[in-house]
Amino acid sequence: MTILTRHTGKSDNVRMRSTTDEPRAQPESLADLFMSFTLLALQGFGGVLAVVQREMVEKKRWLTREEFVEDWAVAQIMPGPNVVNLSLMIGSRYFGFKGAMAALAGMLAAPLVIVLLLALLYAQFAGHPGVQGALRGMGAVAAGLIAGTGLKLFGALQKNVLGLALCVVFGVLCFVAIALLRWPLAYVLLGLGGLACVVAFKKLAP
Amino acid sequence: MTDSTPLVQLVDVALGPQDWLTLFLHYLSLSLLSIGGAITTAPDMHRFLVDQQGWLTDAQFNASIAIAQAAPGPNVLFVALLGWNVGLNAGGMLTGLLGVLVAMTGILIPSTTLTYLAASWGHRNRELRAVRAFKQGMAPIVVALLIATGWILATANGGTLKNWPLWLVIATTALVVWRTRMHMLWLLGAGALLGYVGWI
Numbered sequence: 001m002t003i004l005t006r007h008t009g010k011s012d013n014v015r016m017r018s019t020t021d022e023p024r025a026q027p028e029s030l031a032d033l034f035m036s037f038t039l040l041a042l043q044g045f046g047g048v049l050a051v052v053q054r055e056m057v058e059k060k061r062w063l064t065r066e067e068f069v070e071d072w073a074v075a076q077i078m079p080g081p082n083v084v085n086l087s088l089m090i091g092s093r094y095f096g097f098k099g100a101m102a103a104l105a106g107m108l109a110a111p112l113v114i115v116l117l118l119a120l121l122y123a124q125f126a127g128h129p130g131v132q133g134a135l136r137g138m139g140a141v142a143a144g145l146i147a148g149t150g151l152k153l154f155g156a157l158q159k160n161v162l163g164l165a166l167c168v169v170f171g172v173l174c175f176v177a178i179a180l181l182r183w184p185l186a187y188v189l190l191g192l193g194g195l196a197c198v199v200a201f202k203k204l205a206p
Numbered sequence: 207m208t209d210s211t212p213l214v215q216l217v218d219v220a221l222g223p224q225d226w227l228t229l230f231l232h233y234l235s236l237s238l239l240s241i242g243g244a245i246t247t248a249p250d251m252h253r254f255l256v257d258q259q260g261w262l263t264d265a266q267f268n269a270s271i272a273i274a275q276a277a278p279g280p281n282v283l284f285v286a287l288l289g290w291n292v293g294l295n296a297g298g299m300l301t302g303l304l305g306v307l308v309a310m311t312g313i314l315i316p317s318t319t320l321t322y323l324a325a326s327w328g329h330r331n332r333e334l335r336a337v338r339a340f341k342q343g344m345a346p347i348v349v350a351l352l353i354a355t356g357w358i359l360a361t362a363n364g365g366t367l368k369n370w371p372l373w374l375v376i377a378t379t380a381l382v383v384w385r386t387r388m389h390m391l392w393l394l395g396a397g398a399l400l401g402y403v404g405w406i
Contacts, residue, residue, distance in 0.1 A: 111279020137401020
């Protein structure tokens, strides 16, 4: 019964959000898009996603938390590097194909130069125990950044049509399958994700 | 000089136009298979570049992945480094840059094209029940995936229970990111420092 009332409330919510035109922050130009993605790519050690969430949702407010999770779902399910897909999608929201290319270029250009420079330096420093330790330390922080971003985005599920309880069930099953059982991602996305989509489809019935 | 750089010792390989095309086609074909990121197809890249063609050494392959993960930016840049090293083996800096270009365009063009088309279609049809069901249904899965990724990275970094300082750093970072808006570069700097002095 609670699920029923929650469900109708949710779908009203979703509908309202997509039809009202609230003024919102957005990139001013292609150059703004390019620079924004360059800057956030350069902050992303050991994965850029946490930085994208922080900058795009919390600081610049180009996206709501819910929109971010929606775009991230598409970026995950499509082949290719996830954050590259995500930057492409965020860019195309505002300036179509040109925006997609500007965001993509911002995400890749400067980091590409840096990674090539690092490759040239690597031989000299790879064996240094301090450097190895520093890389291990940054790796640990990167793991925490990703997990913390996941915890934060959990709040975006409160408005989900599945209801919070079912979201938790799907979330726990996904964690067990991927982190503990180490099942291939494609199967989990298709199997568990497919099931969740079917349930959501039923709950969205008019 | 070569003695001090055993990790990235070059091997001599000769690459003709046909080989560059083969390299390009290999990455084109892997692109659409790389669901979950390019790293998921790394085993196949290893099979092709190291075992089958002998264009890269094992050490070069592993170094490419390690460097890309330590560097800022998307992890897909390990593909650029693989191309770079193949090119270095085949000649020098110029062929290295050709390798970067061939590998990166190969791995990115199919997947970004498909993502762009799918995202545009999804955006035009965002009121469709199926599209809304997809986004709502996938949301809990992808949020849990992030937490799972954190877990996998933690254990990949030698995070066994014995290594409790490492877990403490991971858990503290997760908590700080979740609950505060502290700049992430401070956290990364602190992690690097703790690792440098040998505490974790």
